Amino acid sequence: xxxxxxxxxxxxxxxxxxxxxxxxxxxxxxxxxxxxxxxxxxxxxxxxxxxxxxxxxxxxxxxxxxxxxxxxxxxxxxxxxxxxxxxxxxxxxxxxxxxxxxxxxxxxxxxxxxxxxxxxxxx
Amino acid sequence: xxxxxxxxxxxxxxxxxxxxxxxxxxxxxxxxxxxxxxxxxxxxxxxxxxxxxxxxxxxxxxxxxxxxxxxxxxxxxxxxxxxxxxxxxxxxxxxxxxxxxxxxxxxxxxxxxxxxxxxxxxxxxxxxxxxxxxxxxxxxxxxxxxxxxxxxxxxxxxxxxxxxxxxxxxxxxxxxxxxxxx
Numbered sequence: 001x002x003x004x005x006x007x008x009x010x011x012x013x014x015x016x017x018x019x020x021x022x023x024x025x026x027x028x029x030x031x032x033x034x035x036x037x038x039x040x041x042x043x044x045x046x047x048x049x050x051x052x053x054x055x056x057x058x059x060x061x062x063x064x065x066x067x068x069x070x071x072x073x074x075x076x077x078x079x080x081x082x083x084x085x086x087x088x089x090x091x092x093x094x095x096x097x098x099x100x101x102x103x104x105x106x107x108x109x110x111x112x113x114x115x116x117x118x119x120x121x122x123x
Numbered sequence: 124x125x126x127x128x129x130x131x132x133x134x135x136x137x138x139x140x141x142x143x144x145x146x147x148x149x150x151x152x153x154x155x156x157x158x159x160x161x162x163x164x165x166x167x168x169x170x171x172x173x174x175x176x177x178x179x180x181x182x183x184x185x186x187x188x189x190x191x192x193x194x195x196x197x198x199x200x201x202x203x204x205x206x207x208x209x210x211x212x213x214x215x216x217x218x219x220x221x222x223x224x225x226x227x228x229x230x231x232x233x234x235x236x237x238x239x240x241x242x243x244x245x246x247x248x249x250x251x252x253x254x255x256x257x258x259x260x261x262x263x264x265x266x267x268x269x270x271x272x273x274x275x276x277x278x279x280x281x282x283x284x285x286x287x288x289x290x291x292x293x294x295x296x297x298x299x300x301x302x303x304x305x
Contacts, residue, residue, distance in 0.1 A: 010243075011219040016208045056222075056243055083226025085297035086233065100304045103230075103297050104223050105152045110302035117304065 003121050004047045008032045009054040018052055021108035026121055035060025048076050049119035055082040066096040077118045081106060135260040135279050142277050143264055145227035153205035159267045166263045166274050168252050175213050175248035177221035183239040185285040191276040192221040198271035214246040230296040236287040
């Protein structure tokens, strides 16, 4: 079974950093540039096991995406990856079903450990 | 080497000092060694060299302004190399760095009782970039490494009645690098 992770960020640099960190251990990584792009791609991907998502993005931000995924009944775990660290925002994401929050710049080993916990390879 | 922020509004000094520390922390997170730094009232970029400028607006309670960040292509390359990425889009790289820098500043200011909200960065690149005069308080900070150069300008306009909010210890923001699983 493939272990696909989707990374959603409007920054090419961040998408590349996340992809590099997660491909190493063996994950398949799909990139999206914002919430709308992510929803379009997720509709065609049934093997996505984890979403790593920025908060501040054009067109649809990470919180709005969480709301949409919740409304759709999605069970794919979502971890936010963002420069934001406000407790209210973290709590909002948690209440919408997010499984974690990582503040940039991220440590690759923390991201990999998070992926291993929420979407273990080979499981 | 000039290390001090020019004398001004004490709240602006507080913000500017936090911006300097946030920049130093961010460079350190990528193992980028700062060899010199200075605070100056103006910035003149070399006219023949390609630079990228990112600007992000912010607004708080009776304070608003802009963070401007200007970097050489070698600075962007040093950062992407340090991030283990190699070549990447110049404007995207500097925009993301500005985003992280202002995010760090936001967290620091929140701990000081100065909450702010941020816009998304706008970037422009070219040679001979010049900057307009800021409307309120302003200060340039320059950072140099072995082969890269980076500058930040913090602008701030304070309205009468500006004051620092009381800080609730239970509402401290998450710090850079934190990874929280719910």
